[in-house]
Amino acid sequence: MTQAASLGPASLDPASLDPDAAQRAIEYCYEQGWSDGLPLVPATRPLVDQFLAHTSRDPGEVIGTLEQVGRGCTVYLAAVNAAMAGCRPEYFPVVLAAFGALMAERAARGGGWQSTSGPAPLIVVNGPVRAELGFNATGGVFGPGFRANATVARAIGLIVRNAFGIHPHVLEQATQGVPGRWSICIAENEEESPWEPFSVGGGVPAGTSAVSATLLRTSEFVDNRHSHHPEDVLWDLADTISRTGAQIFKEASAGVVLCPEHAQMFAGAGYSRAAVQEWLMARCGRLPADLRRAGKGDLSKISPEDEARQAAAGAGEISRTMMSSRQLPVIVAGARNAAISMVVRVFGEWSGTAVPVEVPAEVTAGAPAGARAGTGTR
């Protein structure tokens, strides 16, 4: 018989714990090559059964395959990896939704995990599950410090490593990688956002918990506490979005995680989310001469004839990099304490899909009440 798992603050009597055994188990996991570098929670059947009790999906259901390496992930394997990542069992539906959202991304189904660019998933959580499970949506939203945010993102990384078998220096060929890989899971600050939840644009109604995801090549701050004019701040964002180093094709996606202060400034001046996107899409890009100066002249969409004509008229036109709002998702997150927003560099193009978080009809494994937001999860 297997021993029953005991989870939750009520059972954590220090005298009953065996830290020496825990350390040996952690070392065993390292020796198997399962770790991303940090200690893993050794997963056992009773623990994983608690994860599986939080979904109605069959443990054998395949939730993603990576055809080029002949590997796949089942609900069961996702649960093992989520447990090892340090998730609580009740986070598991969020992990499944996040993985589902990522597998809707062309880059994640293709070569993204193996790429020299080493992209990081950006996971965005919307809806009541944020408060229920303690996801941080406000100060320090890019982390660290919050178990739900940190472990859901880490679970995705462990699935890619263990279920898909993509290891650094082997099938994963990141040149430098990206700060924050496997740790960027943000909840949208819906309470201080002037707009509808981000997930609504992904097809899930407001009030329903949902996860959206894409891959990022980096994140770059735009600190503008200097101006009260929305267009000034938009120009500041456009400058970061338009840098030549980020452009490798004629089009280049970006994304903006606006702090509440910037979002509210835009909304106060009448900008909808779509209007912010349109403003930036019309102005992000570079002059052909700028691209040439960086050795990227062939990325210009402006013909030499048009460029000459514009030069004669004394007005150069930029080669626009974004033509669709899916190339520029706009999210609101962070604290309302400074006008600092983040440009995120979307790898490829966001699928435009949000995945609802399953709410099981009845959880039989007895989820501990301590899992509620703010009671021991932070």
Place this chain on the structure above:
Amino acid sequence: MPNAILDPTGQADRTSAGPAFTLARRRPGLRGARVGLLVNTKRNADLLLEEVGRLLMKEQGAGSVMARTKLAFAQPVTEDMLTELTTGCDVVVTGVGDCGSCSASAVTDGIMLEGRGIPAAVICSDAFGASADAIASLRGAPGYRYLTTPHPVAVLTPDEVRDRARQLVGDIVSLLASDGTAGGTADGTADSTADGTAGGAADGEAAA
């Protein structure tokens, strides 16, 4: 009795792999051979393979060249294109694997072609040996031989790309033909590195 620690890979209880991988049977030489070029869309891959095809026609007496371009460099070749290559060609040259995903998928393409009886010469940049070797093992063909050329390839000028083709062609012949006779390559490097080690051949520097 403590609970067992669960394996997160799903590979622990995997049954042993299928039938052992065997290379496609080599033809004596490339004279009259129908050569397939599988271009993976990476920058300069088209010119490199085109030049290889030209040299194989001119110097090895290959009968024809048929070029096909992959739809997605990160993925293995599609079934339709694979069928087209196996029915229309006697040997295939493919590349250039010069990124994480495309190095792996180029080697996969080579292994799939071999499995269908078509000798393949896969060209990767020498920065991606780990990825290429790993996928060969994953695909049941550990030690599968492919060719390398110095990294990077994407930034080379057209003349430099043609030089690379020149440097590679002898080893391509060695890899595709049983007698390994590279008849009359101009720089005489043809057999210098065809030593049978995976990834060790044709680094091109001998002729540089």
